[in-house]
Amino acid sequence: MSDNGEKSDLASFDGRLKQAREQALDPLNKPGHKKNAQMSGIGLAFRVSIELISAVAVGGGFGWLLDGWLGTRPWLMLVFILLGGAAGMLNVYRISSGNGYAAGYVKEEPDAEDRAGGDQGNQ
Amino acid sequence: MAEKHSPLEQFIIKPLIPLKAGGLDLSFTNSAAFMAIAVVVITLVMIVGMRRPALVPSRMQSIAELGYLFVANMLRDTVGSEGRRYFPFIFTLFMFVLGGNMLGMIPYGFTYTSHIIVTFTMAAIIFIGVTLIGLVKHGLRFFAFFLPPGTPLWMAPLAVVIEIISYFSRPISLSVRLFANMLAGHSLMKVFAGFIISLGVFGFVPFLAVFALTGLELLIAFLQAYVFTVLTCLYLNDALHLH
Numbered sequence: 001m002s003d004n005g006e007k008s009d010l011a012s013f014d015g016r017l018k019q020a021r022e023q024a025l026d027p028l029n030k031p032g033h034k035k036n037a038q039m040s041g042i043g044l045a046f047r048v049s050i051e052l053i054s055a056v057a058v059g060g061g062f063g064w065l066l067d068g069w070l071g072t073r074p075w076l077m078l079v080f081i082l083l084g085g086a087a088g089m090l091n092v093y094r095i096s097s098g099n100g101y102a103a104g105y106v107k108e109e110p111d112a113e114d115r116a117g118g119d120q121g122n123q
Numbered sequence: 124m125a126e127k128h129s130p131l132e133q134f135i136i137k138p139l140i141p142l143k144a145g146g147l148d149l150s151f152t153n154s155a156a157f158m159a160i161a162v163v164v165i166t167l168v169m170i171v172g173m174r175r176p177a178l179v180p181s182r183m184q185s186i187a188e189l190g191y192l193f194v195a196n197m198l199r200d201t202v203g204s205e206g207r208r209y210f211p212f213i214f215t216l217f218m219f220v221l222g223g224n225m226l227g228m229i230p231y232g233f234t235y236t237s238h239i240i241v242t243f244t245m246a247a248i249i250f251i252g253v254t255l256i257g258l259v260k261h262g263l264r265f266f267a268f269f270l271p272p273g274t275p276l277w278m279a280p281l282a283v284v285i286e287i288i289s290y291f292s293r294p295i296s297l298s299v300r301l302f303a304n305m306l307a308g309h310s311l312m313k314v315f316a317g318f319i320i321s322l323g324v325f326g327f328v329p330f331l332a333v334f335a336l337t338g339l340e341l342l343i344a345f346l347q348a349y350v351f352t353v354l355t356c357l358y359l360n361d362a363l364h365l366h
Contacts (some may be wrong), residue, residue, distance in 0.1 A: 009197045038169075043346070047300065054295035080288070087288035
């Protein structure tokens, strides 16, 4: 009886060991994004607002610098503030489309395949 | 003077050892002191924790091992096995940010992560480092990052500009997120704490609020360190595996 129990213990241990090894070795195994999705609502709201504002600020800053360089004082800044708003919405879209924090272009599943192909190409 | 405590007074930088060199103010401030304390505490926890490793870990060993496993799993989940090379940096970053946030929770402590220059410096280093890693690994193909696949060619000038702005907004949002969370949380606690005395008998209401907020702040301190690190991992992932 006890011998039996020991054996099944060993079998389950083998299983768990194998699982852990596979998880450690497989780079495409990434449950990380799902964990991020469980963030609280207020965290999400904070993140979205900061993404929007920072993109507009960066756009405005770029435009201001380009204005100083090209001598077109107010105009490029106005254009770039709008472009910054577009970039902010793009960031928010990426957060909401399940890419988590990543600024990727493709969703999770095709991403994994893409990456496997890309890795082989690089090596 | 002692009566006029502003909720923002806790963020004032005070030089402890004044030092001026070549027109630059290089004083050793309370901010720098708490950074040094954080580094010493983290190093001590790690060294003491792993001095006598046992199969059944002691408390210190548990802390050290949990920290290691947490960051290692985060890195593996987000970057994959290629990210292992960058583990020392990511681990140091996580521990430094977590240490700063947690030291700020100690009364009379100073939260160095509540200053945007500190968080922005870290974010800028991460941004430049990650960009260089991407450039070294992929060469000129890295710039394909700024043109989403499947974009019509006539849209390219607009899309590329928007993508570049989006890319450059990363260090800003990374640093502002950590700084704003720390600043807002700590000022809020001070504001509520200020009501305790001024409300007299009814002071127990803000006292309960501060009690609850302290728990929330501890959670946020940990969560923001996690978010800062996980975002760094994701940026690293983007640089290592171009989409």
